Amino acid sequence: MSALASYYLPGSVALWCAVAFALAALWGYADLARGDESARPFARRAYQLFALALVLAAYVLLLALARRDFRLDYVYQYSGLDLPIRFQMAAFWAGQKGSFMIWLLWGALIGVPLLRCCGKQEAPVMGIYLLAQLGVLFILVRESPFLMLDHAPADGQGLNPLLQDNWMVIHPPIMFIGYALAAVPFAFAMAALLVRDTREWAARAFPWALAGFLVLGCAILMGGYWAYKTLGWGGYWGWDPVENASLIPWILGTALVHGLYLERTRGRFRRMNLILAALVFLSVLYGTFLTRSGVLADFSVHSFVDLGISGWLIALMAVFLALAAWLLGTRLRSVETAPNVDPPLSRGTFLVLSTTSILVAGLVVTLGTSSPLLTRFRDQPAQVGPEFYNRVNFPLALLVTFLLSLVPYLTWKGETPPRELLRKIAPGLVAGLVALGVAFTLGVHSPLHLLFVGLATTALVTNLQKFVAKTRAGGLAAGGGYLAHVGVSILFLGILASSAYDESAKVTLVQGKPVQTGDLTLTFQRFLPRAGELKERAEVDVVRPDGSLWKAYPKIFVNDRTRQLMVNPAIRSSFFADLYVSPMEYDPGEPADRVGRLELAKGESAAIGELEVRFVGFNLEKEGNALAKMASGEQVTIAAMVDVRRGETTQRVEPVFRFSRAGSTEFPPIELAGGGRLALGGINASAGTAQLLFEGLGANAGRPARLSLDVTHKPLVQMVWMGIYVALAGGLLALVGRVRQLRTLAAIGK
Amino acid sequence: MSRRNWTLVGVALLVGFVGFAFATFRTTLTPYVSFDDARAAARTVQVAGALEKQSTRYDETAEALHFALVEAESGRTLPVRYHGLRPANFEDAISIVAIGSWDASANEFAAQKLLVKCPSKYQGAEVKTYG
Numbered sequence: 001m002s003a004l005a006s007y008y009l010p011g012s013v014a015l016w017c018a019v020a021f022a023l024a025a026l027w028g029y030a031d032l033a034r035g036d037e038s039a040r041p042f043a044r045r046a047y048q049l050f051a052l053a054l055v056l057a058a059y060v061l062l063l064a065l066a067r068r069d070f071r072l073d074y075v076y077q078y079s080g081l082d083l084p085i086r087f088q089m090a091a092f093w094a095g096q097k098g099s100f101m102i103w104l105l106w107g108a109l110i111g112v113p114l115l116r117c118c119g120k121q122e123a124p125v126m127g128i129y130l131l132a133q134l135g136v137l138f139i140l141v142r143e144s145p146f147l148m149l150d151h152a153p154a155d156g157q158g159l160n161p162l163l164q165d166n167w168m169v170i171h172p173p174i175m176f177i178g179y180a181l182a183a184v185p186f187a188f189a190m191a192a193l194l195v196r197d198t199r200e201w202a203a204r205a206f207p208w209a210l211a212g213f214l215v216l217g218c219a220i221l222m223g224g225y226w227a228y229k230t231l232g233w234g235g236y237w238g239w240d241p242v243e244n245a246s247l248i249p250w251i252l253g254t255a256l257v258h259g260l261y262l263e264r265t266r267g268r269f270r271r272m273n274l275i276l277a278a279l280v281f282l283s284v285l286y287g288t289f290l291t292r293s294g295v296l297a298d299f300s301v302h303s304f305v306d307l308g309i310s311g312w313l314i315a316l317m318a319v320f321l322a323l324a325a326w327l328l329g330t331r332l333r334s335v336e337t338a339p340n341v342d343p344p345l346s347r348g349t350f351l352v353l354s355t356t357s358i359l360v361a362g363l364v365v366t367l368g369t370s371s372p373l374l375t376r377f378r379d380q381p382a383q384v385g386p387e388f389y390n391r392v393n394f395p396l397a398l399l400v401t402f403l404l405s406l407v408p409y410l411t412w413k414g415e416t417p418p419r420e421l422l423r424k425i426a427p428g429l430v431a432g433l434v435a436l437g438v439a440f441t442l443g444v445h446s447p448l449h450l451l452f453v454g455l456a457t458t459a460l461v462t463n464l465q466k467f468v469a470k471t472r473a474g475g476l477a478a479g480g481g482y483l484a485h486v487g488v489s490i491l492f493l494g495i496l497a498s499s500a501y502d503e504s505a506k507v508t509l510v511q512g513k514p515v516q517t518g519d520l521t522l523t524f525q526r527f528l529p530r531a532g533e534l535k536e537r538a539e540v541d542v543v544r545p546d547g548s549l550w551k552a553y554p555k556i557f558v559n560d561r562t563r564q565l566m567v568n569p570a571i572r573s574s575f576f577a578d579l580y581v582s583p584m585e586y587d588p589g590e591p592a593d594r595v596g597r598l599e600l601a602k603g604e605s606a607a608i609g610e611l612e613v614r615f616v617g618f619n620l621e622k623e624g625n626a627l628a629k630m631a632s633g634e635q636v637t638i639a640a641m642v643d644v645r646r647g648e649t650t651q652r653v654e655p656v657f658r659f660s661r662a663g664s665t666e667f668p669p670i671e672l673a674g675g676g677r678l679a680l681g682g683i684n685a686s687a688g689t690a691q692l693l694f695e696g697l698g699a700n701a702g703r704p705a706r707l708s709l710d711v712t713h714k715p716l717v718q719m720v721w722m723g724i725y726v727a728l729a730g731g732l733l734a735l736v737g738r739v740r741q742l743r744t745l746a747a748i749g750k
Numbered sequence: 751m752s753r754r755n756w757t758l759v760g761v762a763l764l765v766g767f768v769g770f771a772f773a774t775f776r777t778t779l780t781p782y783v784s785f786d787d788a789r790a791a792a793r794t795v796q797v798a799g800a801l802e803k804q805s806t807r808y809d810e811t812a813e814a815l816h817f818a819l820v821e822a823e824s825g826r827t828l829p830v831r832y833h834g835l836r837p838a839n840f841e842d843a844i845s846i847v848a849i850g851s852w853d854a855s856a857n858e859f860a861a862q863k864l865l866v867k868c869p870s871k872y873q874g875a876e877v878k879t880y881g
Contacts, residue, residue, distance in 0.1 A: 340753075344756060360767070364771055367771070367775065368775070371775070371779060375779065375781070381782065382779050382780055382781040382782055382796070383779070383780065384775060384778045384779050384780075385778045385780060387774075387778045388774055388775060388778035388779075391774050391778070392770070392771045392774050392775075395767065395770075506833070506834060508813045508834065508835060584834065584835070585834065585835035585836065585837060586835075587835050587836070706835060708834050708835040
């Protein structure tokens with residue numbers, strides 16, 4: 001570690017200004033909370049300056065990266081001269097300090113419009129929101145990205161090659177917008193408890209919660225796509241702790257969004273929503289702690305090392321957990337909630353059940369992700385495998401799909417008679433039965449899986465019907481929720497097919513030798529060298545059962561700078577299935593023509609490899625008399641008589657050396673019995689020695705190149721992506737609808 | 751059914767689910783064990799150790815990599831078999847985690863998965879998963 005001298009002044013000043021303005025804004029809002037209305041402009045202005053200071057700090061860091069100012073430790077550690085400018089900029093969020101910075105930057109910017117959307121509770125909402133910002137800001141000041149080295153290195157250490165991908169440019173910043181948005185419902189909920197007025201917060205927080213849920217969903221989709229398309233992790237989801245750290249807030253956010261919907265329409269779930277809003281934010285902090293503190297370093301493919309901020313992160317978590325626990329513990333009981341009067345077969349009951357299931361799923365993932373922490377107390381830390389998540393979440397998904405399939409045609413009070421309900425969902429039921437039959441003939445025989453396929457298809461159709469009906473009646477935004485549920489149904493079908501019915505085989509291919517795996521025949525043809533931008537890749541012929549040939553080019557190369565092994569899968573996509581060929585390891589083998597050389601005088605012997613070689617003498621009569629030919633200027637041929645003994649057998653060979661006066665020489669190799677070749681490479685006339693060249697002997701006969709691959713047949717992966725796109729589109733429509741509702745509400749209020 | 755009964759059904763389902771979740775948690779947990787325990791365990795476990803120098807051997811016909819791990823505290827060794835090619839930089843590994851189970855017939859630990867931790871200038875160390 002090089003000595004660190006000081007802090008980069010422009011950036012550091014900006015950060016400290018941010019601290020000062022945040023404290024000033026907090027002070028202003030405290031005055032406002034006490035009823036001093038004149039403090040409002042001051043507090044707002046201070047908040048805006050806080051955001052501006054962070055924008056400046058981020059700008060300084062970005063500028064330092066763009067100028068490749070390696071005096072800054074952060075720039076030195078995560079970037080380099082050879083990086084294209086987009087990756088040089090993306091190095092901003094490559095390290096922990098930079099990711100805290102971008103998280104905080106988004107948080108500060110979100111607060112600017114937020115402070116005008118808080119209604120009467122601006123002071124407590126912004127106060128709590130500022131506390132959340134300050135917590136991260138303190139970590140950032142302590143672990144500043146503006147730390148300077150005491151010298152200016154000529155080049156940086158470069159960006160981890162795994163991160164040199166276009167997804168890296170957009171995926172992390174979007175993820176952090178989602179994280180930053182999680183603080184908004186938290187601030188609304190806690191402020192509502194603080195002032196003991198919980199009537200309005202749900203309406204105000206709803207669009208923010210929905211936006212955060214959508215943005216985070218988008219980011220998770222991108223992460224999955226990245227992992228699938230380029231990283232070659234074998235799938236779009238691996239239940240890795242870092243993946244889970246973003247999934248948990250998202251699942252809890254799903255529960256919150258539905259809970260808020262229930263509260264807005266039925267006045268129920270008032271207490272639960274306050275808890276959920278707290279959980280979403282706390283899960284963001286917890287996920288940050290899990291992935292940034294190094295506690296899971298042995299368990300994640302995204303290994304993060306301990307930066308020494310574990311203590312800070314624990315403190316941050318503890319402060320907000322204590323705040324939430326205190327407010328919820330002391331004031332939740334006084335929150336009035338509508339009594340449960342809905343009959344079982346009503347929208348209200350179904351929504352309660354599905355929201356609860358989603359919450360439980362969030363807790364299940366939290367439990368699994370925390371397994372290395374939980375087991376640490378008893379034993380050596382251990383982690384649960386992906387089967388845990390798959391098995392435990394399956395019944396929940398089954399229940400949710402059942403609820404989804406009926407919910408479009410249930411009314412709030414459940415006055416629809418079951419017979420009429422059945423008539424309404426009949427098309428869906430028929431579709432479900434057809435899908436079930438198709439799945440059965442395709443080889444799905446597990447009763448639970450069949451049920452799942454049937455229910456998910458029913459849910460798809462009923463929600464689609466309702467979406468169309470709603471859109472016709474009230475415009476696109478009216479049916480957003482139903483469209484989202486169509487997407488979820490598609491997504492569920494895709495997840496089941498691609499995860500439970502994928503067929504994976506690990507094969508090691510010897511160059512040129514066809515290997516049968518499943519119904520595919522694979523032949524590793526050759527390894528192609530780097531060509532310009534195109535990295536080293538293997539050419540693998542994949543012959544499918546119908547005889548069609550697909551030339552797969554999975555990439556496998558060693559990064560020049562770091563010697564890290566990098567792989568990119570080759571994927572053949574069709575609507576029904578993806579064929580996924582991911583390289584695992586490449587062994588270039590050893591070429592067979594490894595050369596050995598002996599120089600022997602007449603009668604001399606030597607050993608090479610497993611051979612015992614004796615040079616008997618020259619033969620000048622092999623192709624006419626050599627001396628006569630030399631005199632006449634013709635091409636001369638001299639042979640060497642060599643006894644080659646391998647084990648018990650001895651073979652006499654006579655390799656030849658031909659040369660002409662013009663200077664051309666040739667020395668054709670002779671195949672040796674038992675393998676290898678021998679040539680007479682030259683003659684030293686004055687010493688009377690012969691130079692014997694050997695190729696491909698014994699242990700040096702060479703190894704063929706080998707390539708080991710993970711070959712996976714993944715059915716319906718395309719439905720996973722499609723489902724998420726549709727769900728996100730639906731969510732976006734719902735958001736538009738909610739914002740409009742809020743505007744209408746505001747207009748009525750005025 | 752009355753509301754009370756519905757509530758009871760709900761509670762029973764929830765309790766059943768919690769039980770199921772914890773049972774699955776226990777069975778899918780792959781505990782870290784000592785080499786001695788790994789030899790005795792019937793289930794999938796994970797062991798961690800350093801690669802014993804010059805213990806690596808690749809069996810061409812079986813396409814299996816054989817090597818031995820050395821346990822840090824006890825200094826005991828454990829023979830390991832892994833089906834697949836030798837991971838890159840295998841000899842440079844700081845530590846290797848093998849996940850699998852003891853194969854008594856071959857007197858070897860049959861690893862389904864390897865986590866190879868190599869020194870890296872990024873983030874301290876780099877962990878790669880094989881299998």
